[in-house]
Amino acid sequence: MDQQSTFFSSIFLTFITISIFEFVTPSSSATTETYTNYIKTSCNYTTYPSVCTTSLLPYALAIKSTPLRLVKQSLSATLKSASTTRTIILKLVKAKNITKGDAAVLKDCIGDIQDSIGEIKDSLKAISSLKSSKDKKFVLSNAQTWTSAAITDEYSCTDGLSDEEISPVVMKKIMTSMVSIARLSSNALYFINHLNI
Template identity: 40%
Template sequence: MAKASLIWLLLSILYIASTANCASTATRSSSRASNFIKASCSATTYPALCVQSLSLYASSINQSPRQLIQTALSVSLDKAQSTKTFVYKLTKFKGIKPREKAAIKDCFEEIDDTLDKLVKSVKELKSMGSSKGQDYQWHISNVQTWISAALTDENTCVDGFAGKALDGRVKNSITARFVHVERVTSNALALINKFGSKY
């Protein structure tokens, strides 16, 4: 009986030690991933936003530059998609001034173009697999071109609301959303520029 109790006690101690070791390893891994994200985001124009938007995905990013870039682009794509939905709803509102309506219509076209370029960029990154050297650089160059064009589209929408005649709630709500999309997209481009030359 005493022998069985001793074996049970030893097994319990081993289990607890093993569980604590796994938890400690997971904590270290999570801490390394968070530090990697923070260090990478320091190269962006909006580092606090970069850390905030990517930290949620620390476990999948781990310390992989490619996964970091892929995630940053996916965040941009998600924000652009929700902005497109918002702008589409605005096109259906009644009582909007004609000039506002025209600016909203232009913004809808711009965010649609942005989404198209971001989708292409995400697909390009996924399709390059384990490319290296010139092949890798060619894929990265395509992504950089599309994201730069997406940023131009986002800025064009905000420019369309210039002037006091369009001041008001519609302008403020659209501008806030487009600025957010522009910032996460700008961060994604900065991360691609940072890691694009390293492979």
């Protein structure tokens, strides 16, 4: 075989190899689109779709198209938000210009948010053990109960705001943070309730 034939044969083989590789291996952009579409579609059924997509889309590659991973990440997003809110409330408590009324409300809210964090952690732990559990229905029921309890505690904080005279600034910060957590929790509970086991 002459040099020219060898050259063209090499080109042809390279072309075939690349073509086969592209055919067998889906492009990463197409895969990512599949995962993001899964999250968007799933979130459309929740009570707060926009909150759902905003909190979960950054984790599309980790969630993939797996319902259990969707639940875990949804609970993780709730936990992260609750931890951030606890930090915000603790900073408000330590503020020099805090009034007694504000301090009392914030103290109650810290208790509520601590309870909520504990319950979300328990729920996440239960969901994480679901695959290996012999009694999946019992474990799932526990996750539902703990997430529901977390929502109750989150709204206990906001309900307490109407019973006290507090400053508008403190009121706005607490309301914004707690409502955000409650919505994330509500979406997580929806996914737990619709998890097929």
